[in-house]
Each structure stands twice: as C-alpha cells, then as structure tokens.
Amino acid sequence: MSFESWVQFWQVTLYGGLGLFAILSAWVIVSGVGDIRDMFASLTAERDRADEDSKDGN
Amino acid sequence: MPTFGAIDTTIVVVYLALSVGIGLLANRFITGLSGYLVAGRSLGTALSIATMTGSELGLITVMYQAQKGFTGGFAALHIGLIAGIVTLVVGLTGFIVVGLRRSEVMTIPEFYEKRFDKQTRVLGGILLALGGILNMGLFLQVGSQFVVGVTGIDGALLSTVMVTLLLLVLFYTVMGGMVSVVLTDYVQFVVLSIGLIALVLMSINTLGFDHIVEVMRTQRGEGSFDPTDEFGGSYIAWMGIMGLVSCAIWPTAVTRALASKNVAVVKRQFSFSAISFMIRFLLPCFLGIAAFVFIVDGGGLILSDASGITGFSLEGGEAQESIMALPTYLQQMLPVGVLGLLTAAMLAAFMSTHDSYLLCWSSVIARDIISPLVPSESSPEKQLKWTRVFIVLIGIYVLFWGLVYHPGQDVWEYLGITGAVYFTGAIVVLTAGLYWPQASRMGARLSLYAGLAAIVGLTPIKKALHLDAYSAPQIGLATLAFAILVMIVGSLAFPDPPSPEGEENTATPEAL
Numbered sequence: 062m063s064f065e066s067w068v069q070f071w072q073v074t075l076y077g078g079l080g081l082f083a084i085l086s087a088w089v090i091v092s093g094v095g096d097i098r099d100m101f102a103s104l105t106a107e108r109d110r111a112d113e114d115s116k117d118g119n
Numbered sequence: 120m121p122t123f124g125a126i127d128t129t130i131v132v133v134y135l136a137l138s139v140g141i142g143l144l145a146n147r148f149i150t151g152l153s154g155y156l157v158a159g160r161s162l163g164t165a166l167s168i169a170t171m172t173g174s175e176l177g178l179i180t181v182m183y184q185a186q187k188g189f190t191g192g193f194a195a196l197h198i199g200l201i202a203g204i205v206t207l208v209v210g211l212t213g214f215i216v217v218g219l220r221r222s223e224v225m226t227i228p229e230f231y232e233k234r235f236d237k238q239t240r241v242l243g244g245i246l247l248a249l250g251g252i253l254n255m256g257l258f259l260q261v262g263s264q265f266v267v268g269v270t271g272i273d274g275a276l277l278s279t280v281m282v283t284l285l286l287l288v289l290f291y292t293v294m295g296g297m298v299s300v301v302l303t304d305y306v307q308f309v310v311l312s313i314g315l316i317a318l319v320l321m322s323i324n325t326l327g328f329d330h331i332v333e334v335m336r337t338q339r340g341e342g343s344f345d346p347t348d349e350f351g352g353s354y355i356a357w358m359g360i361m362g363l364v365s366c367a368i369w370p371t372a373v374t375r376a377l378a379s380k381n382v383a384v385v386k387r388q389f390s391f392s393a394i395s396f397m398i399r400f401l402l403p404c405f406l407g408i409a410a411f412v413f414i415v416d417g418g419g420l421i422l423s424d425a426s427g428i429t430g431f432s433l434e435g436g437e438a439q440e441s442i443m444a445l446p447t448y449l450q451q452m453l454p455v456g457v458l459g460l461l462t463a464a465m466l467a468a469f470m471s472t473h474d475s476y477l478l479c480w481s482s483v484i485a486r487d488i489i490s491p492l493v494p495s496e497s498s499p500e501k502q503l504k505w506t507r508v509f510i511v512l513i514g515i516y517v518l519f520w521g522l523v524y525h526p527g528q529d530v531w532e533y534l535g536i537t538g539a540v541y542f543t544g545a546i547v548v549l550t551a552g553l554y555w556p557q558a559s560r561m562g563a564r565l566s567l568y569a570g571l572a573a574i575v576g577l578t579p580i581k582k583a584l585h586l587d588a589y590s591a592p593q594i595g596l597a598t599l600a601f602a603i604l605v606m607i608v609g610s611l612a613f614p615d616p617p618s619p620e621g622e623e624n625t626a627t628p629e630a631l
Binding site: 067088092 | 163166193199200298301305308312313341344345398401
C-alpha cells in the first residue's frame, strides 16, 4: 500500500471507530441504568430468599 | 501553562468518595459466593458491555497504548484494529466463551476440573494466578506515574500516591465484590467514554489531522504508517493472539461472560464489545501520536537509542520516559476543570481495572487452589473469606512490585509476556478441551507447563540467558507452538481412561 493509502486507511479507521464508539456509549449509558435496576432486583430477591431459608432453618 | 488546581482536586476527591460509597452500598446486597463473585449472574447486555469495557479499558491500557502510539506512530493503530476484529469473530461464533458459559463454571480452572480432573484445575489455577499477578505488578506503578505526571506533584510522592490509591481500591473491592466492581465499572464507562471521545476530538481540532500526519511523516518517515514495516510479521501475528486472549481467554474478560444471564447475552455482549476492544487501544494510541506532535511543535526533543524512541524532553526541561508522554500532554493542553474531570476518569479507569483483577486472581486462589487442596476450606463462607484475604495480600504484592521492579521494556511487552505464562497454555487447553474430544488430562497438564517457558521473554531473564536476539513476541509465539505440540502428543500418547458408568463427563465437546 502507498503512503497516501495508509493515511486514508488510518483516518477511516479512527473516525469510524470513534463514531461507532459514540453510538455504543450512548446506548450503554441509557440501557445500563435499567440493567442496574434489574441486577439489584435480582440480588434483593436472592437476599430475601436467603433470609427466608435461614428463618425456616431456625 | 495550565496546572492542576483546586477545582480539579475537588472533582477528583468527590469521585473517589463516590467510589467508596458504592462499595458500602454494594455490600448490603451480597448474600453468598455467587453474589460476590459473579453478581448472581444477573447482568444484562448493556451492563455487561459497560463492565467489560470498564475493566479492560484501564488507566494502564491508556498509558501503555499511548506509549505505543508515541514510539510506534500510526502503524501502532493496527493493535486496536486487530483486537476489534478478533473480538467480533469471537462474538459472532461464540468461540470458547459460549462453551464456558454453558459449562456453568465460575472460573476457568473450574472448567479444567469438569473437563479433565482436579489436578489440572489446581495446576491451571496456580499458573493463572502466577501469570495474572505478575501481570498486574506494574499497574500501580504506571497509574501513580500518571497521577504524578498530570498533577505535577513532586515525583518523590509517588509511593504515597500508590499507597493511597491502593487502599481505596482494596476497601471497596473487599466490601462489595463483583457488585461494586460492576457499579464502578459503569460509572467509569460513562465518564471515560465521554472523556476519551472529547479528548480525541479536541486533539484533532487543536493540532489538525493533516498536521499530525505531516509531523509524523517528517519526524518518523513514511514507514511509520505501515505496520509490516514498523513492527514486522511476528509482532502482528502476536497481536492477533493477544486480541484473542484479551477477550476470550483472559479471566477478567471471561468472568463477564460467566456472569451474563445466558448464552445469547454472551454473544451479543462480545459482538458489541468488539467496538470497545478496538477503541481501548485505538484512541489512547492516537493520543500518544498527538502527544508526540505536541512535544515536537513545542520545541521539545524526542529521545531515542538503538532500540527506538525511549523518551522526550520539553523545551528546557528534563528527560522523561516515553510512558510519561500522555500525562505531560494532558497537563499542558487541558484547561482547569476539564483536567480534573479527565483525571477523575483516568482514576476511575485505574480503580475499575484494579478491582476486577484483584477479585479475579484472589477468587481463583480461593476456589481453584485452596478449596480443592484443603477440603475443610471449601465451604462458600470459607471461600469468601479467603477471597477477601487474598485481595489484600495481592494488593500488598502489587505495592511492593511497583516500588522495586523496573521492566526495562515497554509496558505492553511486559504485560504480554507475563500474561503469556498463563495464556499460551490456557488457549490450547481451553480450545482443545472445548472442541477436541481426544484432548486428555496429560495433554492439558503438559500444555499448561509449556506456557511457563514464556517467562524467558522478560528482559532481565532474556539478558541472563543471552537471548537478546529474539523479541518478546517471537518467544511468545514459540511458547504457543510448543504448548500446541505437547497437547497433541500428550493426548495421543496418554488418552484418558473411559468415565465409570453413571459418571459421564458433562464438559466434553459433545456434552456442551
């Protein structure tokens, strides 16, 4: 590949990567909040189950 | 020249306090080992991507890739591109990660036991811990160099900075396990993704893309744009292996697959994370190039010897190592407030990598070494206790290693070769274990031992053995070839005996 082709290749790679990452970041930031809520709900349910089990055990 | 002011300091302190608060909050939700190690396997796709990026896009990554861009020019961008392509292939095919998720294990050595036997698990655990802990030995040192460089505080305070950062990470990791790791990773993702994108755009806007290209061409030559010319074939091949390892073999990344809800999430997570795995190398690497141009434009000197570029000095300033190029550039370029935000982002990156690594290696020691060897210590409560104990012990080691060891090679090379102690054997054992029915426990053990040979690639050992003529990537590739060879020979010469009736192996290629 010629020098000019390499420059063009890296420019497209950099700008393309930057654009894709910007889109991905926006989606992850927004959707991540819902996922955190789900994770806490799941962990809370697990904690409640563990509490119930220990009461039953007593 | 902008300096680190009161506003910047306030931003950083608030962020650090927030991290400690998250550790305390997370601790309230931890009920058992699964909650502590894999957050109850409750992560959705977006959070999985955030936490995987948060862990793998650490300050150490930003620093060593900037160093690579500074010394290697545009050609170094191939490292990010290859990593992205390989991760996308893993995501689309589910190579290794889907099999591991299906096997329902919490750590990689646990898979070794399911597929082979307990001895292979313990051996795998020891080598994984050895390679991984050696690997993170420089994290604290490099992170602290960043803080010293960007804030401009006296270099003599380096050890104080190291101790302070370490204590903070230890606190919230011990308290909250994977839940606090996931939460801090998310916060880091938010801050760092915005920060990195803004920084790259700011660099292009300030310096100009055409001007950056022109300075690199005149200073480094046209060859510095062509990876085959600047780095050579064996280095590029090694980067392909490193790309695969980073996403599908390295336990901190694989743990995210194991913590995901199901196989579909795993495949989506890795396919989308291909962008993050590319970006985590690409953007810092470009910032290293921008730092180079900024220093040259400012009348500074680029220092080099027979091995290539070694450092720089600003106009009228002292000589500095190439690893300091990025923090110096940031300190000079960014206005007050933005510098504080970016430092908080970088500290976030530093902490989220540390917490994941500490949790990962200590859980491997507790679950895969102590628990199988000492059955009385194998209850979930005891494993939790040992995980917490080893988080602290590894933290102390990292502090010690950071204070005494000076690598004598670029940081990326050091990370590659210390990691190879574990991963050259692990690539072979995992691939053969998941896809080759004839793979036997003897072949697996020989492969794991073979990986130890990679340690020869460390500069002090290479010098002692008079192997200076060989590069670290060449030694890594030779070690990998050796591990493949002994797996094939060992498995064919010493096949496993058939499983007893009613005790079928549930982790064979057919069963998964």
